Structure formats: structure tokens, C-alpha cells
Amino acid sequence: MKKVPILIIGFGVIGSGVARVISEKKEVIRSKYGIDFELVGIGEHNGCVVCPEGIDPMEAHKLKQEGALNRHPCWKSGMNSIDLIKEVGADIVIEATPTNINSGEPGLSHMMTAFNAKKHVVTSNKGPLAVAFQKLRKMAEKNGVHFRFEASVGGAMPVLNLVRETLQANDILGIEGILNGTCNYILTRMSTEGLPYEHVLSEAQELGIAEADPTYDVEGIDTACKLVILANAIFGMNVSYKGVDVTGITQITPEALKLASDDGYVIKLIGEIQDENRPRVAPRLVPKDHPLAVGGTLNVISLRTDLAGEITITGRGAGAVETSSSILSDLISVCEA
Amino acid sequence: MDLELKDMPGQLVLALQPISEFGGNIVSVLHHRDKKTPRGLIPVQITFEIDGEKLEGLINRMKSDGITIAQVGEDRLREKAIVILIGHIIHSDIRDTIDRIDSTGYAEVKDLAVSMPGVDQHSAARMVINATGEKEMQKAIQLLRDTAHEKNLLMIESI
DSSP: OEEEEEEEEOOSHHHHHHHHHHHHTHHHHHHHHOEEEEEEEEEETTEEEEOTTOOOHHHHHHHHHTTOGGGSTTEEETOOHHHHHHHSOOSEEEEOOOOOTTTOTTHHHHHHHHHHTTOEEEEOOHHHHHHHHHHHHHHHHHTTOOEEOGGGSSTTOOHHHHHHHTSTTOOEEEEEEEOOHHHHHHHHHHHHHOOOHHHHHHHHHHTTSSOSSOHHHHTSHHHHHHHHHHHHHHHOOOOOGGGSEEOOSTTOOHHHHHHHHHTTEEEEEEEEEETTSOOEEEEEEEETTSTTOOOTTEEEEEEEESSSOEEEEEEEOOOHHHHHHHHHHHHHHHHHO | OEEEEOSSTTHHHHHHHHHHHTTOEEEEEEEOTTSOOTTSOEEEEEEEEOOGGGHHHHHHHHHHTTOEEEEOOOOOOOEEEEEEEEESTTTTTHHHHHHHHHTTSSEEEEEEEEEOOSTTSOEEEEEEEEESSHHHHHHHHHHHHHHHHHTTOEEEEEO
16 A cells, blocks of 8 residues: 555635545545555645644545634644645645636645645646746656646546547647536526526526626636646647637627527637637537537537547536546546656 | 530540649539430539639630530539627628628628617627638638627627
């Protein structure tokens, strides 16, 4: 059995969700892969839990649910995550702090600190990747550690790992897809019910599908960030969020959706990278029988390749458990690399 | 293109060769041996794609080779695209928007459906554009993009 000490930085929905899934899948991971992930530290904005002998991930998850992580016996109030990453011995850092697409912080500093401390990084955080992708990649390389971020694009959908581990011999010629479940939900509901944008947006907010401030999703910013990650990781580009042409869905009307539908189309917010062109996010007409025409909150990505032709994957783009699936896949792949 | 060929060996090749020499792309050939004309000629129907400017030269060449051309039909606008526009479509002069495409000579607005939910509210329009070829369609779409940008309309293109 290979013991792998890990740190989780950012213990919100995703971070604590990962802890829960690690606990639930402990036996499977041990028997199938011979790996025992041992949580030795949790970093939060107001303090850390530090325990080199191992923290019970389920206990930490439950305390977090009750809003009482600071009652954990190993809680160190005021300790910051940078010190945790530097000082506590661990192989892998899971970075799951909130996304900031302007500065990338605090995730960016966490990742750089981890690389300098020769620790692998697995993350769901788009911010640092959208701001400083190539810099982070080079740092990881220089320090001889792995940098994995499957969970940052398309939640549960295995797109980066699919390209890296299964389509190795293919040239990827283009990528297009729906990368934001909130927008997909809104457009699907508007189309099927003939309801105006504002109405469906409030409905989505009540259901917790859209945030109180929906700007990030509905203006296409979230899709653009994911596109930046795909452009940099798969196409080896060096683009940031500012290098993407972005139009959101706020101007879409039920009348436009009806006109599209009458002619056999739906309207979807599509992120697209084709050849050397600038990555683009815009509402597009998609034939109803096209693989990209998925409804509800689903995400979908279609890869155009030279050998395999078109490959389309669809799945859930958000949610703590779904995102944890990608994070766990990255954790295992780092251990096996 | 409908041709009438003499019933002797080598006639079909004689008819097809100039098409490729003139850069044409043959899509289909229908050889109606069973439908001889009263003059004993065999009707042949050929469909091909060719640069419009080269068509006349091709026809002259075929005639000088002794081939009887019964009829030439042209489907000039082969490419089709659909877009949706949202905004003040009528008040930003929809006639001018259409004219800009139609006046290119290589593209036309073939169909238009407009939905106007109410005064002061944004209208939506579905526009079908036909063009002579792929490149021409790209140019027409770019022209419409620029027009939409200028008139503050949201243009939704197909994937």
C-alpha cells in the first residue's frame, strides 16, 4: 500500500466534497490501485487544520457542513494556506479555492508555492489557469512535479485526460461545445416554455442553478475561461481571457428561439476553437439532431481530430460529487505517473 | 447540362474531358441509352460545379468538338446559411440590411421571417442567405456581421 499524503486548500463545496468522496471511495482506491490518500492538512481563509497523522476526511466534511471546522481538534486559527503548503509534508496539493479570473488569487500563489515546494497540484480552480497558464506549466515542469486540472473544464467530463491518455496519436483540429450548465439550462427552458430570459433566470436562481450575481455565467465569462484552458492545454496556445471574443446570452429572446426552432434549430452558448483563429464564445444555432444539442444543465464537448474524426462527450459540468470525480481521477493519475 | 451524343465509341469521354480541363468538378453523369432521340442521338445529363466565368469557354470548346448541347441550366447559388438577428431590426432599416447582401452579386437573402413582440421591444428575424460558393458565403456572412455590429444587432450564426 502506497501512502500518499495530501492537502486540500479551500474547503468549500468542492474541497469538502472531495474529502467526502475520498472517504467514500477509500476501499476501492486501496484495492484497485494500492493507494491510500491521507489527508494531512486543510487550508481555509481563516485558519488551517493540520494533522500529519491524518485527518478523518468525513469528520472534516461534516464539521464543515455545520459551519464548525474551527472546532476540529487540529484547527490552527489564523494560520495561512501558504505556510501550510510550505511546512506540512505532502505529495499532492488539491487547490479548490474560489475562482478569481482577474488576478487568479489566492489560487495562483497557492499553486506557485506548491510547485516550489516540489508538490504536485490538482485543481478545479479556473482563475490561475486563465491568468497564468504557461507560467504555471513551466514552473511545474522546472520543479519536476505534475499539474493536473481536469476538474476546471466541464466538471465531470473527462476531456483533458481523454486527449492526453487516449487520443495521443491524434492532432486535435478543433473544439466546440457547451461549457456552462447555467446558460444551457436558461436557454433550454426559454426554448421549451417560451418564457422570457429574466423569468427563467430568477427560476434558475431559486433552484440554485444560477448565482445571485449571474454575470460570470450569462455573459459567457465562465465559458471563455474554460476555453482559455483548453486552448492552452490542448492547442499549446498562450492566450488569456482577454484573447477570447465573448458574447453572452442576455439578449436572447423567446421569439428568436421560436424562429430557430421552427426551422429545426436550437440556440446554445457555444465555446469554439478552430485552427489558429481567436477562441470565440457566442450564442449559435445548432441543428436539433446535432450531438451538441443537449438540454438542461448538461455540458458537451466535441473534438475534431485527424485520425478519429469527431468525438463528442457529454456529462454534468458542475456539482461537488461530479467535480470530485475529475479530481480523484487526476489524483490517481498523478500517483501512477 | 443536357447533351446529345452520337452512338459511337469515345463520345462520352470527348464530352467529359473538357469539363475537367476547365477545372470543373463532375457531380453526376446520367447516360440514357434507352431514350434515343428521333435523330438517333443519346441524351446525356451531366451535373458539375465550375467557376461561373469559365462556363462560356467550356461551352464553346464542347461545341467546337462537335458535341450537341441541348440545354444548360444553372444553379448559381449553391451555398445556404441561416442566421438569426435580434434587436431593432426594422428600425435599423431592414431593407438596407437585405440590400447590402443582395447587391454583392454573389449572395442573396432568400427568406426572411420576423417576429415583433411589441413596440420598443427587440424583434427577432430569421434570415436564409444563399451564395454562389463557400468563400462567397464567408464574405456575405462577414458583411452581415459588420452590418449587425454597426446597427447594434445581435447576430446568431449556425455552428
